[in-house]
Amino acid sequence: MRYSIHDRVAPEGPLSAHIVAFANSIAAQGYCTQSLKYHVRLATGFSRWLGRNGIDLHNVCPAHCEQYLRYRARHARPATGDRAALRHLIAFLDRERLISAQRMPARRLSPIESCTLAYIEYLHEARALSKATIVYYVPFIREFLEHCFDDGRVRLSRLRAGDVVSFVQCQAPRLHLKRAKLMTTALRSFLRYARFRGDMALDLAAAVPVVANWSMQSIPRGIPPxxxxxxxxxxxxxxxxxxxxxxxxxxxxxxxxxxxxxxxxxxxxxxxxxxxxxxxxxxxxxxxxxxxxxxxxxxxxxxxxxxxxxxxxxxxxxxxxxxxxxxxxxxxxxxxxxxxxxxxxxxxxxxxHQFRHALASQMLRHGASLSEIGELLGHHHPQTTKIYTKIDIEALRTLAVPWPGGVQ
CATH class of the missing domain: 1.10.443.10 (Intergrase catalytic core)
Known part of the structure; x- marks a missing residue:
């Protein structure tokens, strides 16, 4: 769907020549006709306001959006999507290089955000970890920093073993066992990184408590065929x-x-x-x-x-x-x-993940070896696949013949 003005009143202001292109970019993203008209109506009103205030297209910036929304609120009831629609418009203008890059101020990061961002960069560049692993680690580190530095100022050199232990003791009971183990792994990784950077002299990674766990404690739960x-x-x-x-x-x-x-x-x-x-x-x-x-x-x-x-x-x-x-x-x-x-x-x-467990269980029952199962599932360590051997053990228990004469 492409947007055209037809017999509508031509828009005014510095954005008037770009309203149709903006509408087409919104349509290309799959927005419905009603949402498309809403975006165009807001962009047209914003353009008219810019013109009346003598603001050139090149100088348009996000601050003008906030000023326009305050002006508009005095004349019409605000809608929840107003701010998001104008963000789409600013993003379009920036993408088309119609506004000055200098007019797009970068949001100032908090100390916790800056510290987290540096850690993400380290994981990606120095450790070459996958995007999925980084996504799993980062929320725990952000929560740890917020737990230790609630005033917002990050001073890693002041961290002590008690801070690490109290965080794990606070979080672990709320998490599933696997999540708790992932949290402690992420925490050790971050503390080693902080020491590597020279932000702390103590090896606090050794202070991270071990989450109790028995090897292969549960049988993988696969959905039945x-x-x-x-x-x-x-x-x-x-x-x-x-x-x-x-x-x-x-x-x-x-x-x-x-x-x-x-x-x-x-x-x-x-x-x-x-x-x-x-x-x-x-x-x-x-x-x-x-x-x-x-x-x-x-x-x-x-x-x-x-x-x-x-x-x-x-x-x-x-x-x-x-x-x-x-x-x-x-x-x-x-x-x-x-x-x-x-x-x-x-x-x-x-x-x-239950489909993955179901496939592995089915392959094992049909005589596939653990190495064949691990190769299909993309396991890099045999120990990861070994958990499926418990399925056969449980199956054997159902076939066990009672000892003659009962328990001796």
Missing amino acids: EQIQQLLVSIDRRTAVGRRDYAIILLLARLGLRSGEVAFLELEDIDWNTGVLSVRGKSGQRNGLPLPADVGKAIAAYLRYGRPQSTSRRVFLRAKAPITGFRSSCGVGSIVRHSLQRAGINAPTTGA
């Missing part, structure tokens, strides 16, 4: 969203991909000629997997009849504007959760 089939049948593939969700869940079930691997899959990752899917794992390494016929057919159906027009190279796109790829793996997890709810399926969990 009959529930997978019930879930796939329940999806309405006559709709664009249904075609997308069906292809995503089929990928999870047939190839055991992680939710992030599905979310960040790109069009170039599918070799239709050889039937190979290239997947970027947690460590950033590529893993070529054979593309099953039914999975390829489902993806092709979505690409041809369900995927919105977009410049994004991601295979799977959001269904609502802005039409882009998923921001994180949470988008895939949300699709799984809502699909299970709509189908009325009481699965072991509501997450995407």
Whole structure:
């Protein structure tokens, strides 16, 4: 959909020549007609206000948006989307180089934000950690800094073992065991980084308490095959969203991909000629997997009849504007959760990882070796795959014959 003025009153002010281009950029992101008209109406009013105040296009900046919203509030009831719509407009003007870069002030970071940002840069540049790992670590570090420096001033040299212990003791009881262990891992990483930088003399990484855990304490909970089939049948593939969700869940079930691997899959990752899917794992390494016929057919159906027009190279796109790829793996997890709810399926969990566990369990029962399972799932350490051996142990217990004569 492209926007045109037709017989409408021509807009006034310094933005008048760019209103149509702005509207087309909004339409290209998949916003509905009503939202498009709303963006145009606000941009037109803002342009008129700029003209009346003698503000040239080159000098427009975000501060003018706040001034206009205060002016507009005196004449019309403010809407919750006003500020966001003007942010889209400023972003468009900046992208088209219509306003001065010097007029776009960078938001001043707080000390905690600056410290966190430097740590992120270290993880990415020096440690070469994957984006997913960094995303997992950072929230814990931000919470740790807020816990220790509630006044906002970050002074790492003043940290003591008691600060580290009190944070872990406060947070660990609220978290699932795996999350608690991830928190302590992230905390040790940050404290080693701080010492490496020379911000602290003490080795506080050694002071991080160990979260109690028994090796392979629980059996992986995989969704049963009959529930997978019930879930796939329940999806309405006559709709664009249904075609997308069906292809995503089929990928999870047939190839055991992680939710992030599905979310960040790109069009170039599918070799239709050889039937190979290239997947970027947690460590950033590529893993070529054979593309099953039914999975390829489902993806092709979505690409041809369900995927919105977009410049994004991601295979799977959001269904609502802005039409882009998923921001994180949470988008895939949300699709799984809502699909299970709509189908009325009481699965072991509501997450995407249960399909991965189900595939590994099924392969093991059909005679696959642990190395074969680990290769398919992209495991880099045999110990990671070893947890699935517990499934066979539990199965053997059901076949155990009672000792004659009872317990001696």
